[in-house]
Amino acid sequence: MTGGLYGGGNDFGGGPLVSQGQGDIFLVKLDGDGQHVWSRGFGDPKxxxxxxxxxxxTAVVAISGEPSGAVDFGDGLHMVAGNFPQAFVAVFGP
Structure with missing residues (x-):
């Protein structure tokens, strides 16, 4: 599941995820029984x-959305060019 991450204390089972700014993205992977596999937060001050x-x-997970600043999905920092949000698709292996 994915959604907006605001503030701190957001714990989906793998420890608290804390927003780095105005609102970040969270991604949570659960197993077939609904148990936590991993969770991550992505964002910056924007x-x-x-x-x-x-x-x-195959256990591959993909998310899409609109970044307004810089986001690192695990493969390096992706910067948004200009002042307007852009689209992204990020794919995570099992």
Missing amino acids: HQAPAAVAAAA
Whole structure:
């Protein structure tokens, strides 16, 4: 599941995730029984907005959304060019 991350104390089972600014993105992976597998937060001091999440039977997970600043999905920092949000799709392996 994905959504907006605001403030601190957001714990989905893997420890608290804390927003770095106006609003970040969280991504939580659960197993077939609804138990926590991993959770991550993504963002910077500017607002980041998630849009959708999809999962495959191969345990690959993808999210999309609109970043307004800089976001690191684990493969290095992605910077938004200009003053307007842009779209992203990030894919995570099992």
